[in-house]
Amino acid sequence: MVVTNDTELPTFEELTVEEVPISTPGLRAAAHHFGKYCLDVNDEFMMCKQETNDPRKCINEGKAVTNCALEFFRKLKGNCFDEFQIYSNCIDKSSNRMDFEPCRKTQAVYDKCVFEKMGIERPEHGFFCKARVYTGNRPKPPVEEPQVFNELPIGLKDFKEEERPPAKYGQRNWFIK
Amino acid sequence: MTKILISHKNKTYCSDQQNLRLVLQLLHSLLVHRSHYPVVIMATAERVKQDMPPKGGYRKINFARVFPKPFASSRALVGTYIVCTGVGWYFYLLNDRLVDKYQVESRSSIIALTPLLDAEADREYLKQLRKNRDAEEKLMKNVKGWKTGTLYGEPVYKTVGKDKLIEPSLNEYYVHAPDKVLFDRAYWHKYL
Secondary structure: OOOOOOOOOOOHHHHOOOOOOOOHHHHHHHHHHHHHHOHHHHHHHHHHHHHHOOHHHHHHHHHHHHHHHHHHHHHHHHHHHHHHHHHHHHHHHHOOOOOOHHHHHHHHHHHHHHHHHOOOOOOOOOOOOOOOOOOOOOOOOOOOOOOOOOOOOOOOOOOOOOOOOOOOOOOOOOOOO | OEEEEEEEOOEEEEOOOOOHHHHHHHHHHHHOOOOOOOEEEEEEHHHOOOOOOOOOOOOOOOOOOOOOOOOOOHHHHHHHHHHHHHHHHHHHHHHHHHHHHHHHHHHHHHHHHHHHHHHHHHHHHHHHHHHHHHHHHHHOOOOOOOOOOEEOOEEOOOOOOOOOOOOOOHHHHOOOOOHHHHHHHHOHHHHO
């Protein structure tokens, strides 16, 4: 494998946290509210991933995301468990792609409950698809400078333009001059 | 002179110029197929009554071209086509917008979930890298001169710094796993 012993890898203890034990329909049902509840944490994590392009450097941000998700789902379980169950069940069984449109009635009940008890309003249509400006606390990543090669390859003489001797058999494009 | 008269189905045919073909056919059927329908009568010309056109002549042959009755005028047809197509396009575009709206909502939910899923996946990925490295260390501990992640001390990438994490290819990543795990990952689309 490419990973050597010199490569820094986080230990298992650093990487082991409590994960979110929820299946796809549940995640999909809660996606919009979760995205709004953990908006800043999620943006921070995604920005870190985008800028560093290295999974090792965004572990703390990732843990924060998972922690926020756990907090959100615990709150949801405490407040709107039945509504959430019915809605996610509807999403699971109404269509083969887990579409939202067959479940508008249960969604309305669920949205109402979440808004009244947790104070999270469903974001507008296509909120997460729109471009948002997020200015986090992270320092700006350094710009990678292009590599400059000073030395010529071995055995190649460095001519200056004046020292260049004339071509032995004349110029190919003699008519251009 | 004698003519060949043939009686067939209560009709009598004479072998003049017009009926010669029919007579020959009947004779043929009689002689070759031994058919009993026609009866050949040899008779003299005086006893035969010549078949003549009716008085006033035959009626005229109608050879004028008859057009079918048109269903509708061409303008009406073209107009109907344009109206139907226009209405169809209108409803198609309405539906298209609706489908776009559904897709945007679905994509929005996926984007909202991406950080959560990515965070978990990254942790699992790094855990697996460490497991792979430990497994290689254990497997090759008896090989002399072997260094983990290199070929007997020669690194795969020479100019890349040590702090950079190079992600291994699929074959390297699943090298200690059963084949099925790699194939399931590589050919994931067969489960769709």
